[in-house]
Amino acid sequence: MSRRARIHYPPLRDKVTDAGTAAAHIQDGTNLFISGFTSGYPKLVPRELVRRAQAGEEFKVNLFAGASTGESVDGILAEAGVVAWRRPYMSDRTMRRLINDNQIRFKDDHLSMLSGQVRAGNWGPVDVAIVEAVAITEDGNLIPTMSVGNTPTYVKKADKIIIEITHEPEELYGLHDIFIPEDPPYRMPIPIYRAADRIGKPHIDMDPSRVVAILFSEEEDCCAVFTPPDQAARRIAEHILDFVRHEISKKRLPASLPWQSGVGDVANAVLSGFLEDDFYHNLDIYSEVLQDSVLDLIDMGTVRVASGSAMTLSYKGRQRFFNELYRYKDKIVLRPVEISNSPEVIRRLGVIAINTAIEVDIYGHVNSTHVMGSQLMNGIGGSGDFLRNGALTFIVTPSTAKGDRISAIVPMVSHVDHNEHSVDIIVTEHGLVDTRPLTPRQVAEQVITTCAHPDYREMLWEYYQRAIHANGGHEPHDLSEVFAMHQRFLRTGSMRKDC
DSSP states (O other), X not given: OOGGGGBOSGGGGGGBOOHHHHHTTOOTTOXXXXXXXXXOOOOHHHHHHHHHHHTTOOOOEEEEOSSOOOIIIIXXXXXXXXXXXXXXXXXXXXXXXXXXXXXXXXXXXXXGGHHHHHHTTTTOOOOEEEEEEEEEOTTSOEEEOSBOBTHHHHHHHOSXXXXXXXXXXXXXXXXXXXXXXXXXXXXXXXXXXXXXOOOSBSSBOOOGGGEEEEEEOOOOOOOOOOOOOOHHHHHHHHHHHXXXXXXXXXXXXXXXXXXXXXXXHHHHHHHHHHHTOTTOOSEEEEOSEEOHHHHHHHHTTOEEEEEESEEOOOHHHHHHHHHTHHHHTTTEEEXXXXXXXXXXXXXXXXXXXXXXXXXXXXXXXXXXXXETTTEEOSOOTTHHHHHHHOSEEEEEOOSEETTTTEESEESSOSSOSBOGGGOOEEEETTEEEEOTTOOHHHHHHHIIIIISOHHHHHHHHHHHHHHHHHTOSSSOOOTTTTTHHHHHHHHHSOSSTTO
C-alpha cells in the first residue's frame, strides 16, 4: 500500500514534500513547538535544520517540546548551535552542557501546567508545530504515535503545522484518549474517576488548512536501554513494597489505589517486584511514562489498565508491543500530559507516587534537578505534580553517588524542588522513613540513622547536634556550616572528611 494512503483526507495529499521545503517555514527567531515525550518526536526536519546550520546559515529557534527528545532532536540541534530557548524538560548531555554554560536559555516547568500556559499565550505565538503521526484521518485529524505530551495544544494553537508520518502501524488508532480541558475562568472538572476511564477522542483535532508540509519518515525513536536494577534499586523497591503491603494489611491504605513511577532502575525494580509478589493483583497504573516492565505486568495479568502520556520501550519491547498491539490496546491508554499529570485527577484517584531525587536533606526537602546546587541535570518533570497531590508519596535515592564520595543525605539540599510538606516517605537502600507522623527533629534523627549511608551517619549526626546546641528551633540549622559537605566535595572531590 502506498504511504500516501496514510493521508485519508485527500486535500492534504498535495502537501507531501521534502524536508528542505518543510524546514523553509522555520527561520531565525521561530517559536518551534514539537511533539515528543521521550518518544514520538520528529526526526527529519530537525536533521534538515542541522544541515542548514552546517552549511553556514545563521539562525536560532526557540524550541518547545513535551519533555525530553534525546540526542535525535535536542542533541543534534544543540550541537549545531541553533537553539536559543528550550522548554520545559530535556535529558541530552550536549544540551545540558550548553544550558549550564548559559549558551542555551532554559526554563524548568511543572509538566502539568505547560499546555494551559501555551493556550494562554504565555509562551508567545506558536509559529510552527512539527508533529509525528501514524496517519491523518478522513476528517483531517491526527493519529499520534507512541506519545501525546502537549501535542494536542500545539496543534490547536499553531499557525503552521508540519507532519512527519511514520511507518508505525495505523492500528495504534484507539490507543489514545485526547481531551483538552477548559481554561479558566470557566474550567469544568476533568471527569476521570478510574484510571481506565476514557473521556476524549482517539485522535488529535486539527485544522487541515494550517498544514503546510507532510513528510514520510522511516526513522525510529531511539529506543531506551534498560539495565537490570542494581542491588540498591532492588533494596529500595523491597522497602517500598513491604511498607505498602503493611499499610494495606492495617487498613490504612486501600489496596486498589493506582501507582505512578518514573523511568529508571528504581521504577523497574518496583514494577518487577509486582511480578514476584502474589499480594498485588488487578493493579492500576496512572503515570507519565510507561516502559517495558508494564508489558510484563500486563502479560502476567497483574495490571488492569496502564494510563500514561507516552511509552518508552526498548527495541525488544517495541517489537513485542507492535506484534501484539491488538492485546495491549485493551490495557493501555495514552493521554495529554496535562491529563496524565493533572493534580486534580491524581488527588481524586489517590495515586501512590514514586519519584527520584539527587539529594534529600535531613528534614525532607528534595533536590531533583541541580547537581551541587548549580548544574542542571534534566528538569523537574512531573515529579511535583505527583508528589504534591498523591495519596502516598515516596522520594527515593541511593544513599551515595560517585563511588560513595557523595552522600545523597545532606544537612540542607543545595537546591529545593520539593519542600518537606510534599514528601511522605524517604527511601534509600538502607531503609525507609515515614515522615507523616514525625516532627522535623524526629525526621532528622530517623533519616540520619535509617537512610544515610553508614559512612556519613556520624558526620550528619554531629552536624545536627551542633545545630541544636548553637541555634535550637523547630528545624535546627547552623548556617555557617550547612553546606560544608558540598563545599568539601567541590574542594577535594569527596564529601568525606578523610579525603
